[in-house]
Amino acid sequence: MGKNKELKVVFSGGGTGGHYYPALSVLKYLNKYYNKLEVIYFTTKGRIEEKKLPTDFPKAKLIPLNTKGLERPLYNFKNINRAFEVLKDTHKVEKIIKEFKPVFGFLTGGYVTVPVGLALKKQNIPFYLHEQNSTLGISNKVLSRWAKKVFVSYEQTKTNDKFILTGNPVRTPENEIPRSYLLNFGINDLNKRCILVFGGSLGSNEIDELMLKVYEKEKINNYIHITKNPEKFKQFPNVFTFEYLENLYELMAISDGVISRAGATTLAEIQFYDLSAILIPWKGAAENHQLKNALSLQKKGKVAVFDEENVEIDRLINFLNCIQPKNEEYIYTPKINRATESIVNNILWAGCGAEGR
Numbered sequence: 482m483g484k485n486k487e488l489k490v491v492f493s494g495g496g497t498g499g500h501y502y503p504a505l506s507v508l509k510y511l512n513k514y515y516n517k518l519e520v521i522y523f524t525t526k527g528r529i530e531e532k533k534l535p536t537d538f539p540k541a542k543l544i545p546l547n548t549k550g551l552e553r554p555l556y557n558f559k560n561i562n563r564a565f566e567v568l569k570d571t572h573k574v575e576k577i578i579k580e581f582k583p584v585f586g587f588l589t590g591g592y593v594t595v596p597v598g599l600a601l602k603k604q605n606i607p608f609y610l611h612e613q614n615s616t617l618g619i620s621n622k623v624l625s626r627w628a629k630k631v632f633v634s635y636e637q638t639k640t641n642d643k644f645i646l647t648g649n650p651v652r653t654p655e656n657e658i659p660r661s662y663l664l665n666f667g668i669n670d671l672n673k674r675c676i677l678v679f680g681g682s683l684g685s686n687e688i689d690e691l692m693l694k695v696y697e698k699e700k701i702n703n704y705i706h707i708t709k710n711p712e713k714f715k716q717f718p719n720v721f722t723f724e725y726l727e728n729l730y731e732l733m734a735i736s737d738g739v740i741s742r743a744g745a746t747t748l749a750e751i752q753f754y755d756l757s758a759i760l761i762p763w764k765g766a767a768e769n770h771q772l773k774n775a776l777s778l779q780k781k782g783k784v785a786v787f788d789e790e791n792v793e794i795d796r797l798i799n800f801l802n803c804i805q806p807k808n809e810e811y812i813y814t815p816k817i818n819r820a821t822e823s824i825v826n827n828i829l830w831a832g833c834g835a836e837g838r
């Protein structure tokens with residue numbers, strides 16, 4: 482990859498961590514190779530990409546959009562207003578990119594990407610989509626007909642040659658991380674299993690309730706549990722609670738297992754860091770995509786999928802107790818994430834367009 486170059490790009494994607502973190506991984510990768518990477522990131526007002534991006538990526542210019550998701554059922558009166566908002570935002574984005582002149586756009590899903598994709602199309606600027614889930618989300622479905630390429634995380638999502646299987650980009654530590662890093666999070670016996678518990682980027686009350694039952698019975702393993710209700714877990718000395726951990730992926734690199742929902746980005750991280758996992762798919766996900774995500778990972782082993790309405794606590798505990806823990810000497814050594822690399826290579830060098838324009 483060439484260095485000392487300038488590149489102007491438009492990014493968008495978010496609303497939730499599952500859409501936002503893949504965009505961030507690609508952005509960070511690009512940033513390594515360009516001395517002057519100029520980025521406009523179109524954000525969902527008040528959501529994760531707005532709150533986290535400035536610290537993650539200080540050079541990006543954030544522009545919030547008003548577009549909101551459609552109400553269900555679709556014939557809801559509010560949706561007329563929502564459609565107007567998309568038109569207004571499309572116009573706003575068009576004006577901005579006309580002046581900014583980006584080389585390409587990269588969009589990772591979430592309703593905010595719709596006006597951005599429409600504006601890029603109107604200005605004849607190539608754009609690329611990334612889909613994290615096994616089925617296309619609504620925004621990606623709408624935009625895919627105009628996208629230059631659609632990068633996907635699962636083989637079964639490909640429907641024509643425009644679709645390229647890359648996997649889902651995940652955040653990776655730049656440096657080695659020793660197992661002893663866990664001491665910073667309260668863990669004091671590094672030879673015991675360390676299990677990370679969380680309900681995606683938005684949290685999950687159901688997982689909190691389920692884990693209360695697990696912690697009543699299982700006192701040996703250590704747990705780092707992300708929750709909005711830390712007071713519920715105070716009586717368990719082996720449970721260390723946090724409201725949100727921005728760098729959860731660093732803990733994944735040195736932990737032993739995960740108990741979580743089955744959001745696609747979490748699943749990609751579980752695979753990348755080769756963790757054992759108990760997955761409890763969220764039933765409200767569009768087209769039940771979390772269950773589909775989870776089942777395709779289950780085929781690869783080290784993963785058990787539970788139905789949230791029927792979790793057998795003893796089976797769950799038995800699964801945990803079969804995990805071979807890393808020992809206190811363990812050190813994670815940095816490795817490249819092939820999905821991130823593959824997306825960037827496809828955009829810049831594999832004749833997909835941007836650099837050759």
Ligand SMILES: CC(=O)N[C@H]1[C@@H](OP(=O)(O)OP(=O)(O)OC[C@H]2O[C@@H](n3ccc(=O)[nH]c3=O)[C@H](O)[C@@H]2O)O[C@H](CO)[C@@H](O)[C@@H]1O
Nearest residue numbers: 497498499613681682707725726727729744745746747766
């Ligand atoms: C309610 C909702 O819309 N869910 C969707 C959303 O989920 P959600 O945003 O929960 O997505 P994922 O579970 O895929 O990803 C969560 C991300 O947040 C990170 N994390 C989480 C907690 C924390 O304290 N710190 C932290 O960094 C995880 O490491 C992971 O990178 O996007 C996913 C990917 O499109 C979809 O599959 C989900 O169905």
